[in-house]
Amino acid sequence: MKVLQPDIYVSDVLGIDLDAFKRESIDTLLIDLDNTILSRDATEVTGEIRDWIRGLEQSGFITCIVSNNWHSSAIVHAEKLQMDIVAKAIKPLPFAFRQALVRVGSKPSRTAMIGDQIFTDILGGNLLGMKTVLVKPLSASDLPHTLLLRRLERFVLAGREPLD
Ligand SMILES: [Mg+2]
Structure with a gap:
């Protein structure tokens, strides 16, 4: 099903071709929090990813975190990163x-x-007609229902591998 397929599949956010976005007049990046920029196994965003986020602003991208997370820690992380968030x-x-x-x-x-995640980030983005980018989760740890969905994701991706 096309609505479940990401336009782009890369190993992590650092592998995203931002110049290609510029060429396509994409200047807004909505970014998931958990296991996309913050590992479920960690309490902080890594320096590498913090630098990447800072670079986005410097390159003229507008950013906002969109997270299903219900905990106040999500807001704290966004504040630390100086990013907008819809939690x-x-x-x-x-x-x-x-x-x-x-x-x-x-x-x-x-x-x-x-x-x-395909069933949240990619499906939602595709339904609204956004460009969608799937990254591999930063950690194998996740919520129980997410781990169940990962099995379905493997089925949907049908052997598709990240670009980089
Ligand atoms: Mg996530």
Whole structure:
């Protein structure tokens, strides 16, 4: 099913070709938090990824975290990263994506959704007509229901491997 396929599949956010986004007039990046930029096994975002996020702003990208996380720690992480966040998002439902786009003043045709889960990040992004980027989860640890969905993800990806 096309709506479950990411446009781009890379190992991690550092592998995303930002110049290609520029060429396609994509200037907005909605970014998942858990296991996309923050490992489920860690308490902090790594320096490498913090630098990448800082670089996004310097390159003129508008960013907002869109996270299904219900804990206040998600907000704290966003503050530390100096990023906007829409938490308790209930992805793949469209509301939080739309809220994030309103907040940053953008629209789906200029936006890429970056995340580690097909049934939340990729499905939600595709349904709104955004470019979608799947990354491999930063950690094998995750919530029990997410681990169940990972099996279905493997089926959906049908052997598709990250570009890099
Ligand atoms: Mg995630």
